[in-house]
Amino acid sequence: MKLGPRLAFDLLRxxxxxxxxxxxxxxxxxxxxxxxxxxxxxxxLAQLMAGQSSGRLDWALLREIRxxxxxxxxxxxxxxSQDAVKAAETGIDAVWVSNHGGRQLSSAPAPLDAIPEIRxxxxxxxxxxxxxxxxxxxxxxxxxxxxxxxxxxxxPFLYAIAALGPxxxxxxxTQFAYELENPMAxxxxxxxxxxxxxx
Numbered sequence: 001m002k003l004g005p006r007l008a009f010d011l012l013r014x015x016x017x018x019x020x021x022x023x024x025x026x027x028x029x030x031x032x033x034x035x036x037x038x039x040x041x042x043x044x045l046a047q048l049m050a051g052q053s054s055g056r057l058d059w060a061l062l063r064e065i066r067x068x069x070x071x072x073x074x075x076x077x078x079x080x081s082q083d084a085v086k087a088a089e090t091g092i093d094a095v096w097v098s099n100h101g102g103r104q105l106s107s108a109p110a111p112l113d114a115i116p117e118i119r120x121x122x123x124x125x126x127x128x129x130x131x132x133x134x135x136x137x138x139x140x141x142x143x144x145x146x147x148x149x150x151x152x153x154x155x156p157f158l159y160a161i162a163a164l165g166p167x168x169x170x171x172x173x174t175q176f177a178y179e180l181e182n183p184m185a186x187x188x189x190x191x192x193x194x195x196x197x198x199x
Contacts, residue, residue: 127150130152
């Protein structure tokens with residue numbers, strides 16, 4: 001955050017936020033702070049984060065990570081069936097179908113469009129996660145019916161918290177649960193755990 005006329009105007013328009021920021025400090029990249037020098041500025045943390053995000057990840061490096069890491073690995077950002085198969089062959093434990101909200105490439109395939117082919121290319125027991133464009137319980141049902149085992153929603157929670165404060169998250173969970181009931185009844189699913197054999 002650099003102080004200038006635009007920021008000064010925003011601070012005047014949002015005095016509550018300005019006072020909380022003055023009291024608690026500007027937003028920071030908390031996930032990266034443990035890996036940075038003590039007292040690093042927000043700009044330094046942003047540079048550290050940018051340095052960790054590069055196009056240098058390839059299958060050889062992924063194999064090296066797999067060989068070094070004894071825990072489970074989920075590969076996020078897959079949108080093509082051949083990449084999902086290669087990930088499984090590399091020893092990845094699960095694939096997360098995502099276009100990262102379209103932030104890097106707005107014309108990337110929608111995860112919901114990509115997942116049916118990916119599901120067909122992998123063994124039925126191979127875990128598939130999906131995010132992107134999930135705005136309702138019905139969207140979750142569509143993703144599960146298309147082949148996802150796990151469905152994630154991010155932006156709706158940000159919107160709910162922005163609108164209602166911390167209680168917005170639990171209100172949204174209640175709303176999602178309500179929105180799941182009708183589509184499940186319509187397609188004959190009595191239990192999400194039984195989706196593969198239902199309907």
